[in-house]
């Protein structure tokens with residue numbers, strides 16, 4: 167089976183980017199090991215601290231963040247990094263060529279129930295003019311991303327990666343420690359009868375989303391004329407992995423709970439990398455108003471609405487937004 171390194175070379179990735187990706191993934195392998203140790207290593211449960219988003223940090227959030235931070239700072243390839251678990255950007259090597267944004271452990275509420283979690287990342291070029299502690303260089307639209315992906319810590323540890331030449335799935339072979347290509351050029355089926363949304367928020371959604379999901383729920387008795395199935399992992403990385411593998415739509419729309427927050431999910435290290443992966447696999451990713459990857463970020467922790475998945479179903483959903 168083909169190794170990650172040779173797939174990245176075939177996709178034309180420059181050497182320094184390949185080395186950076188391999189460094190980042192060495193950190194993910196360590197996270198995978200810590201996750202698998204669970205209660206044996208005392209890594210489950212919460213800390214007493216909160217991150218900048220006001221969320222209580224899990225022990226594994228803090229551990230994973232530290233692992234990735236240390237390895238990226240040491241590598242020399244990175245000028246600065248931003249993380250869900252860091253209030254501000256973290257300056258690294260002033261001569262580094264790249265910026266990395268990541269969610270070190272997405273879905274960390276799942277850690278204590280031994281369910282799906284993962285690391286999500288995106289990489290852009292670092293502008294030469296930037297100071298390593300200047301957050302404004304991170305405010306680039308998703309179209310500027312040179313590589314993005316996630317590592318899913320599930321029954322197998324799996325990597326989904328794109329450098330803009332298709333989305334490939336790899337599986338971690340723990341016997342020799344490398345990611346092997348197990349599904350090249352994955353394609354999201356264009357049609358689906360499966361959707362993912364946290365339905366407990368329904369009363370807060372905007373009218374267009376209420377109407378769209380109402381029509382899905384009506385099934386064969388409604389205007390869609392077919393039954394839909396619903397799934398919710400409570401970790402975007404798990405839900406997007408399912409969408410990549412067998413199609414579907416994943417929705418985290420804007421809602422009325424907090425007028426200052428434009429959705430729940432973060433643009434830089436959740437929505438953008440997932441949008442890039444899904445688009446490269448033939449799917450669509452929108453806020454409801456525009457393509458996610460064209461949104462110009464205004465803050466490193468900015469939140470946006472996310473409608474992502476099978477092309478034809480996302481297009482149908484967007485028709486409700488255009489009404």
Ligand code: AFP
Pocket residue numbers: 221269271272273274275364400401402403430431
């Ligand atoms: P964490 O990374 O803080 O665990 O949040 C996970 C997440 O941002 C995303 O991965 C999920 O889709 C979403 O939250 C689940 O949120 P709710 O189930 O609370 O709506």
